Amino acid sequence: MNKEEWITLLDEFKLEYKTNGVLSKESREKLDKYKAIAIEEGYITSKDLNDISKISSVVVNDKINNDKKPLQASFVNRGPRNFVDGEKAVDTKGTINRLFSYFKSEVKLLVFLFISIVLVVLCQVIVPRLQSNAIDYIDDRLFDKLPFALLLMILFFVILSIFNFVQGLLSAKLSQNIVLKMRNDLFKKIINLPISYFDSNSHGDIMSRMTNDVDNVSNTLAQSLGSLFSGVLMILGTVIMMVLTCAPLAALSCIIVILTVLVTKYLSKAMKKFFKRRQALLGRLNGSVEEMVVGHKSVAAFSKEDKVVAEFEEISCELTKAGIIAEILGGSMGPIMNCINNIGFVIIALFGGYFAYKGIISVGVISAFIIYAKQFSRPINEIAQLYGQLQTAIASSERIFAVMDEELEDNSGSIKLDNIEGLIEFKNVDFSYVVGHKVLHDFSLDIYSGHKVALVGATGSGKTTVVNLLMRFYNIQNGSILIDGKNIMDISLDNLRDNLGIVLQDTVLFNDTIRNNLKYANSNISDEEMYKASKECYCDTFIKQLKDGYDTVISEGGSNLSQGQRQLLAICRAFLADPKILILDEATSSVDTRTEKHIQDAMIKLMKNKTSLIIAHRLSTILDADLIVVMDNGRIVEMGNHEELIRKNGKYADLYSRQFAGEGI
Amino acid sequence: MFKYVKRYWYYALLAPIFMLGEVIMDLLQPNLLARIIDDGVLGLNNSGVGDINVVINIGLLMIGTVIVGAVSGILSGVFAQLCSQKFANDLRVDSFKRVMNLSFEQTYEFSVGSLITRITNDITQIQNFLGLLIRGFVRTLALFIGGIIFMLMLDxxxxxxxxxxxxxxxxxxxxxxxxxxxxxxxxxxxxxxxxxxxxxxxxxxxxxxxxxxxxxxxxxxxxxxxxxxxxxxxxxxxxxxxxxxxxxxxxxxxxxxxxxxxxxxxxxxxITTGDIMAAITYTSMILNALLRMANLFQVFSRAQVSVARINAVLNCLPVISDGDFCEDTKIKGKIELRNVSFAYPDSPSVNVLENLNLVINPGETIGILGSTGSGKSSLVNLLPRFYDCTKGEVLIDDVNVKEYKLDKLRSKISIALQKSELFSTTIFENITWGREDATLGDVRKAASIAQASDFIEAKKDGYFTMIAEKGMSLSGGQKQRINIARCILKEASIIIFDDSTSALDLKTESLLYKELKKNYSDTTKIIITQRIASIKDANRIVVLDKGVIVGIGTHDELLEKCVIYQEIYNSQLKGGVVHE
Missing domain, CATH: 1.10.287 (Helix Hairpins)
Known part of the structure; x- marks a missing residue:
């Protein structure tokens, strides 16, 4: 098959799709086969692939982005909290039990809440009866009794309002207490998880657990719990009162209940599919907006605006279509419920009228029943909606508890080192991030106190892993790492890290003033010390050029500073921490070489009598190192100082000559 | 905003009409009940003798109104949804289109995060409000007014x-x-x-x-x-x-x-007993309507904020506008800067580039070197008109960039940005982002030049591997190489690498440049870098310092006469011996 044949073939399939709206099974199989050939031969284009995926899809893909959780609560619309899009929980019972354990410390609040709910329901159930009496007095022309009956009503109304207020207050208090506790617990847990957790879970997902999921639980706790309890009580109380007032009419009113339950069940089933689809499309749309706005420069550089807009329009239109169906179904719930309620009204009017005509009941009873019917159908609607909300909340709590169950960083070591020498020994260290895929093999290295040691090697040779292990961001699997002769596993984690300073390739600065960022290690550092360090790290000049100087707030993502300036700040921060051992992992990669040289000079001064471990791509950074360790595929291939290694004419010499002799352009 | 609603005026009109239908039916109920009680049960107009037929007839009438009410309610919902969703769709697409066509200075002014929230959250907010306005507002208002009228009619x-x-x-x-x-x-x-x-x-x-x-x-x-x-x-x-x-x-x-x-x-x-009972029902209707209106006002004020935020986007005209020129030029790959000065719009007083003059000829390889903040990236930003220079003119192929149609201009230039932005689709689609009709064969070739084919082909799905979460599954160097493959596949007459090989190790970088030289000898190449080694062999090297060109020439020439170049060279070699 040549390229032209492939194009004609594809056109035929497209035609079939256009005429039939779908490809037959054979055609799809045939297309798959040819597609494979076209891929093999390299004919296929991106447009072809798009077309193929469009015409060969059987049903519109429902799964798209289902696993992609919206990134941030404040960013992305969470969609309607509708009772039909509840997530399913895996272990409902266990989760509910754990959730309830959060209530244990709030028993007092809980008891008062339930008492006030009972009182509210009691009042609400009794008042219609009082109203019914009042109307009967009028009807029977017993006007003397009317004022008393009305006063009684007023009394109950006041009591009702007071406890209504208490109920609202208590449930607000309760939900806030629990949410605060849960949110703080979760954050404390997350911040103390090992780095491997942050490396292996998407940040969006972690964020989503802390925001969306905690929100879901809190909303449910705030709204649902009270209304569930009062709803059940209300239904019970109303039924009792209705039966006491007029049993036959009560029985008839139950028709409303049956209708409500049936309609809710049927409608929510019908809606579920559409809401799910809409949710998936919404996720896709939001994802695409985020990606394209963030990548706007790439879009413009390749003049892809029109295509991107067209694609967006397609998703948007699909979302609209799905949204219209979903919302129409969801929206019809209101009128249908209204209709059912009205039917209840009619039943009461019709049969109540008939019974009253026959003299079985008084007119006042009809008026009472109208209220009862309302009181009765409202909690049923609410509970029907609550069901879905509860499901979502339980699924959310499950995701929260999953984090809570993660293992914390192993902090069993108890040795505290003061005033260390800075001697580091790696002894036969093996390590793999993924089982069976070793990144460090039998790594042994002694770093003497006060020495400057450099790790060089290609990307993926295991340099950063060495740092990860030394910092105990990850724990070694075989061998041991010693500092001053003490196994780092036996040293307390905080103490270990207090003694190690690190500057990372990806500079992280906090959304705070430059001053606070520099003094991150210790806020007691004096301003003089800070200025001194800042001058030595070549930060002082550019900081002073900023409008607010050292009090400039570093904006989120640090857009008011260049990447190089950010790195300088990070280096300065590490210097101010004054560790005995300093690790620089590509710390100056975005700083230009002249500035880098200045920093190095400063570093030599600052690192006197301190051990430093440096990872760098630029060999110029490490020429004066006491020891250069060349790594390849997780093994040490060469060691020595610059002159020795050049003389050896091995891997290092090769790297070096490439950089400076330049096999460049 | 209004013109968007106007497009769907028929829906916007039908929805409230049907809503009125539903409300009127609701309002009729208490009145009918009063008649059942007064005429049917109590027989007030029949000297105290009730009439069961009245009860039944009116009861049936009530069932009729219930059904009409429900149908109107559902229809009102249908039209309200059609209106608000279609309206929101138009608004969303238009806003997105506008955002995509904004100039960068404007994008940054809004901030990326804010733009995303506007297109997603704010539009949903407006959509919900419109739906609510069409139905809820009409409903509450009708219940409120109707309730008062019916109540006054009672007594x-x-x-x-x-x-x-x-x-x-x-x-x-x-x-x-x-x-x-x-x-x-x-x-x-x-x-x-x-x-x-x-x-x-x-x-x-x-x-x-x-x-x-x-x-x-x-x-x-x-x-x-x-x-x-x-x-x-x-x-x-x-x-x-x-x-x-x-x-x-x-x-x-x-x-x-x-x-x-x-x-x-x-x-x-x-006044009759039935009247009292009807009045009770109307009272709760009216006061509930008032409370609901309070709710609506809250939604309204939130929607108002959203409308303002969307309007700000829609009314923002791109600063950089299209020219008319879209013909093919005879020369391909020539760049000329004439007295170019440039300052970023947010700090117009600080010139990042000062009076630059430079001619780059087709096929030439130019290295641009300079320290952080020397204006290297700003210089290349002027070529595809990401920004416009504040003084002087920039010419590509002897035509001022401002005269070109933007598409035409940008099709001539391919740029690999410092921050490699990848999209969450397959590697294949990411690379063909620049040229849609490229075949897999083309992609393989580009990837191999970019030194990316090894790691891509080692993956299970090869070129059809999905890139997850903006490339979080790839290392920095891998992302950069895909980015470079995408850049060279575009086959533009000018290729710009804006510090886009910084995460590559030296061996890979030099292989990349070797291949590039071999395969793209006719293309003008501009390479911005911090490493002298990367551009040592370039035809000419431009040394920038504080926005001024302080030296142009070959490596050897510059080494001889340009002090800053010497300084950079020394800093990278540590004044040591060049090992060759």
């Missing part, structure tokens, strides 16, 4: 009671809204603060651990968390006042209705 004295209690409710609602509204802003601010702490700490976990700051961060978080809870509690507390008090007013009104009704009946003024 004027009921109306008097209403006119006493309604102002109380209105004043109360006003006070409540006044208190509640500013809280929402505060709430949002506190929520944002909390989120930003979380975001920061999750992405900065390594630093926090390295500095043993977990406890401090927890304290910081707890403080923000507590502040948020405080405000949330305050808002919830406001609501706990709102409901009982408004219910109390409603209930007192009902007591007053019964009392006044009772007195009237005692005086035989024509």
């Amino acid at each position: 004027i004295s009921f109306g008097l009671i209403l006119f006493c209690s309604m102002p109380i409710v209105i004043v109360f609602i006003y006070l409540f809204l006044k208190k509640a509204r500013p809280q929402y802003k505060k709430l949002q601010e506190n929520l944002d603060k909390l989120n930003s702490i979380m975001q920061e700490d999750v992405s900065g976990a390594r630093v926090i651990k390295a500095y043993v700051k977990e406890k401090d961060e927890v304290n910081k978080f707890n403080k923000a968390s507590k502040n948020l809870s405080k405000i949330q509690f305050f808002v919830l507390k406001l609501f706990s006042y709102m409901n009982p008090i408004s219910n109390l007013i409603l209930n007192f009104t009902i007591v007053a209705v019964i009392y006044v009704g009772g007195i009237n009946i005692k005086l035989n003024s024509g």
Whole structure:
């Protein structure tokens, strides 16, 4: 098959799709086969692939982005909290039990809440009866009794309002207490998880657990719990009162209940599919907006605006279509419920009228029943909606508890080192991030106190892993790492890290003033010390050029500073921490070489009598190192100082000559 | 905003009409009930003898109204949805289109995060409001007015009671809204603060651990968390006042209705028991409508903010506008800068580039070297008109860039950006992003030049591997190589590498440049870098310092006469011997 044949073939399939709206099974199989050939031969284009995926899809893909959780609560619309899009929980019972354990410390609040709910329901159930009496007095022309009956009503109304207020207050208090506790617990847990957790879970997902999921639980706790309890009580109380007032009419009113339950069940089933689809499309749309706005420069550089807009329009239109169906179904719930309620009204009017005509009941009873019917159908609607909300909340709590169950960083070591020498020994260290895929093999290295040691090697040779292990961001699997002769596993984690300073390739600065960022290690550092360090790290000049100087707030993502300036700040921060051992992992990669040289000079001064471990791509950074360790595929291939290694004419010499002799352009 | 609604005016009209239908049917119910009681049961117009037929007939009539009401309600929902969703769709697509065509300075002014929120959240907010406006507002208003009319029709004295209690409710609602509204802003601010702490700490976990700051961060978080809870509690507390008090007013009104009704009946003024019962139902309808309207106002004020935010986007015209020129030029790959000066729009007083003059000929390889902040990236930003120069002119192929149609101009230039932005689709699609008709064969070739084919082909799905979460599954060097493959596949006559090989190790970088030289000898290549080695062999090297060209020439020439170049060279070689 040549390229032209492939194009004609594809056109035929497209035609079939256009005429039939779908490809037959054979055609799809045939297309798959040819597609494979076209891929093999390299004919296929991106447009072809798009077309193929469009015409060969059987049903519109429902799964798209289902696993992609919206990134941030404040960013992305969470969609309607509708009772039909509840997530399913895996272990409902266990989760509910754990959730309830959060209530244990709030028993007092809980008891008062339930008492006030009972009182509210009691009042609400009794008042219609009082109203019914009042109307009967009028009807029977017993006007003397009317004022008393009305006063009684007023009394109950006041009591009702007071406890209504208490109920609202208590449930607000309760939900806030629990949410605060849960949110703080979760954050404390997350911040103390090992780095491997942050490396292996998407940040969006972690964020989503802390925001969306905690929100879901809190909303449910705030709204649902009270209304569930009062709803059940209300239904019970109303039924009792209705039966006491007029049993036959009560029985008839139950028709409303049956209708409500049936309609809710049927409608929510019908809606579920559409809401799910809409949710998936919404996720896709939001994802695409985020990606394209963030990548706007790439879009413009390749003049892809029109295509991107067209694609967006397609998703948007699909979302609209799905949204219209979903919302129409969801929206019809209101009128249908209204209709059912009205039917209840009619039943009461019709049969109540008939019974009253026959003299079985008084007119006042009809008026009472109208209220009862309302009181009765409202909690049923609410509970029907609550069901879905509860499901979502339980699924959310499950995701929260999953984090809570993660293992914390192993902090069993108890040795505290003061005033260390800075001697580091790696002894036969093996390590793999993924089982069976070793990144460090039998790594042994002694770093003497006060020495400057450099790790060089290609990307993926295991340099950063060495740092990860030394910092105990990850724990070694075989061998041991010693500092001053003490196994780092036996040293307390905080103490270990207090003694190690690190500057990372990806500079992280906090959304705070430059001053606070520099003094991150210790806020007691004096301003003089800070200025001194800042001058030595070549930060002082550019900081002073900023409008607010050292009090400039570093904006989120640090857009008011260049990447190089950010790195300088990070280096300065590490210097101010004054560790005995300093690790620089590509710390100056975005700083230009002249500035880098200045920093190095400063570093030599600052690192006197301190051990430093440096990872760098630029060999110029490490020429004066006491020891250069060349790594390849997780093994040490060469060691020595610059002159020795050049003389050896091995891997290092090769790297070096490439950089400076330049096999460049 | 209005013109978007206008497109769907028929839906916007039909929805309220049907809604009115539903409301009228609802309003009729209590009246019909009153007739069942008065005429059917009590037989007030028939000297106390009830008539069962009246009960049945009116009952059937009621069932009829119920059904008509439900159907109208559903239809109203259908039209309201059609209107608001289609409206939102148009708005969304237009806003997105506008955002995609904004100039960068404008994008940054809005901030990327804010633009995303606008297109997603704000439009949903407006859409919901429109739906609510069409149905909810009409419904509450109709219930409110209709309720008052029906009540007055029953008896004027009921109306008097209403006119006493309604102002109380209105004043109360006003006070409540006044208190509640500013809280929402505060709430949002506190929520944002909390989120930003979380975001920061999750992405900065390594630093926090390295500095043993977990406890401090927890304290910081707890403080923000507590502040948020405080405000949330305050808002919830406001609501706990709102409901009982408004219910109390409603209930007192009902007591007053019964009392006044009772007195009237005692005086035989024509009011009947049925009237009292109908009046009770109308009272709760009217006052509930008032409360719901308070709710609507809250939604309205939120939507108002959203509308303003969307309008700001829609009314923002791109600063950089299209020219007319879209013909093919004879020369391909020539660049000329004439007295070019440039300052970023947000700090117009600081010139980043100062009076640059430079001619780059087709096929030439130019290295641009300079320290951070020397204006290297700003210089190349002027070529595809990401920004416009403030003084002088930039010519590509002897035509001023401002005269080109943007598409035409940008099709001539392919740029690999410093920050490699990849999209979450397959590697294949990411590379063909620049040229859609490229075949897999082309892609393979580009990837192999970019030194990316090895690691791509080692993957299970090869070129059809999905790139997850903006390339989080790839290393920095791998992302850069895909980025470079994408750049060279575009086959432009000018290729620009804006420090786009910084994460590559030296061996890979030199292989890449070797291949590039071999395969793209006719293309003009501009390479911005910090490493002298990368550009040592370039035809000419431009040395920038503080926005001024301080040296142009070959490596050897510059080494001889350009002081800054010498300094850079020494810093990279540490003044040591060049090992060759």
